[in-house]
Amino acid sequence: MVVSLNHNVNQTLEELPNAYQTALAQYDRAVRHMELDDNVVEYMRWPRREFTVNFPVRRDNGHVEMFTGYRVHHSTVLGPSKGGIRYSTNVTLDEVRALAMWMTWKCSLVNLPYGGAKGGVLVDPKSLSMREREGLTRRYASELIPLISPYSDIPAPDMGTGPQEMAWIMDTYSMTVGYSVPAIVTGKPTNIGGSQGRVEATGRGVVICMVEALKRKGWTTPGNISVVIQGFGNVGTYAAAYAHDLGYKIVGVSDIDGGIYNANGLNIPTVRKWVGEHRTVVGYPDAEPVTNSELLTLPCDVLIPAAMEGQITENNAPHIKAKMVVEGANGPTTTEADDILHERGILVVPDILANAGGVTVSYFEWVQGLQEFFWDVEEVYRQLERILIRAYDGTATMTEKHNVDMRTAAQMTAIQRVGDALVTRGFYP
Ligand code: GLU
Numbered sequence: 001m002v003v004s005l006n007h008n009v010n011q012t013l014e015e016l017p018n019a020y021q022t023a024l025a026q027y028d029r030a031v032r033h034m035e036l037d038d039n040v041v042e043y044m045r046w047p048r049r050e051f052t053v054n055f056p057v058r059r060d061n062g063h064v065e066m067f068t069g070y071r072v073h074h075s076t077v078l079g080p081s082k083g084g085i086r087y088s089t090n091v092t093l094d095e096v097r098a099l100a101m102w103m104t105w106k107c108s109l110v111n112l113p114y115g116g117a118k119g120g121v122l123v124d125p126k127s128l129s130m131r132e133r134e135g136l137t138r139r140y141a142s143e144l145i146p147l148i149s150p151y152s153d154i155p156a157p158d159m160g161t162g163p164q165e166m167a168w169i170m171d172t173y174s175m176t177v178g179y180s181v182p183a184i185v186t187g188k189p190t191n192i193g194g195s196q197g198r199v200e201a202t203g204r205g206v207v208i209c210m211v212e213a214l215k216r217k218g219w220t221t222p223g224n225i226s227v228v229i230q231g232f233g234n235v236g237t238y239a240a241a242y243a244h245d246l247g248y249k250i251v252g253v254s255d256i257d258g259g260i261y262n263a264n265g266l267n268i269p270t271v272r273k274w275v276g277e278h279r280t281v282v283g284y285p286d287a288e289p290v291t292n293s294e295l296l297t298l299p300c301d302v303l304i305p306a307a308m309e310g311q312i313t314e315n316n317a318p319h320i321k322a323k324m325v326v327e328g329a330n331g332p333t334t335t336e337a338d339d340i341l342h343e344r345g346i347l348v349v350p351d352i353l354a355n356a357g358g359v360t361v362s363y364f365e366w367v368q369g370l371q372e373f374f375w376d377v378e379e380v381y382r383q384l385e386r387i388l389i390r391a392y393d394g395t396a397t398m399t400e401k402h403n404v405d406m407r408t409a410a411q412m413t414a415i416q417r418v419g420d421a422l423v424t425r426g427f428y429p
Pocket of ligand 1: 082083084085154155156157158159186330355356358359360362
């Protein structure tokens with residue numbers, strides 16, 4: 001049997017800014033405006049636990065390949081840690097650390113009783129057959145068993161994973177303990193305890209925040225507002241669909257292979273049909289082709305980066321034409337770019353608010369699973385909107401009170417809540 005290490009997939013890494021440095025810089029910036037005890041500041045800066053595992057997956061050709069996976073628990077101060085699992089060729093321990101920290105602030109900002117975590121496997125998900133994908137997911141899940149449970153750490157989907165992976169994780173955990181435990185993961189298919197409205201929740205939440213931001217600027221005619229969306233995965237697709245349903249003009253969208261632009265507005269249902277048949281937006285007939293970097297600087301009112309971290313940098317921030325950026329992805333904007341956008345008067349609705357719809361409906365799913373009492377989709381949407389608007393309101397108030405940008409205000413609100421709970425609980429022992 002031949003064993004090889006699957007570490008040659010990490011090629012684009014050099015090009016991406018280090019997400020953990022961005023997360024720490026944002027944290028340091030936020031705490032400077034706060035009156036927190038130094039011990040509390042230092043404690044919250046560190047991930048609580050970090051787990052690395054190398055594990056085998058048998059390929060369809062019989063060959064066994066080794067893969068590396070991570071799970072980081074940044075904080076468990078407000079409750080069990082919560083966060084997705086990502087399959088991507090950019091996964092590193094630093095990326096997972098950053099994403100775990102952002103989960104802590106996100107859950108705190110929207111007032112969910114959770115800490116923050118994230119997991120990742122360094123793999124190109126497109127390179128796996130269905131059987132290999134199942135093998136990889138089940139083996140990674142079994143390695144995570146000492147770390148996860150409905151009361152300690154609850155995984156969910158992220159980039160490169162979805163309901164099917166969650167079903168395999170739920171089944172692997174349940175087979176190990178000997179009975180079904182639906183509340184071990186969220187983002188499951190609805191026929192095994194998933195919540196109505198979870199699949200579209202992140203994209204829907206992005207649009208709820210966009211509409212709120214526009215309303216506060218007095219821009220209330222959707223047909224006059226043009227939107228560009230980078231990324232046509234789970235977040236971008238449902239953001240585009242919901243915004244299109246509300247009457248906004250989606251002029252540009254992209255995926256990893258490239259982008260498309262139509263100044264008169266794209267017909268999103270037909271773009272989705274095209275993607276269903278061709279697996280990419282590229283080649284869609286009723287639009288001009290654009291590259292991913294051109295897409296970010298297209299003329300538009302709202303830019304929604306919904307792909308991945310480190311996309312808006314000091315290089316392209318001076319050329320962004322949007323009047324508002326609503327962050328669907330986690331960490332799409334570097335700290336240098338944040339400063340440039342702020343100086344240029346471009347509002348950035350930060351990730352931990354704008355994309356919190358996903359984890360919010362994950363929370364509903366977890367609650368429904370523990371109670372074995374399920375809600376209809378109208379109830380899910382109503383509660384989602386209530387929670388996001390309340391968090392938006394709190395963040396906007398903080399922005400004005402401290403005269404800071406919206407990201408700093410959101411982080412301050414979130415950090416304060418975790419810090420207060422930490423002080424109340426005390427340092428053990
Ligand atoms: N991966 C999503 C996020 O980044 C969802 C996490 C969850 O539902 O726990 O927010």
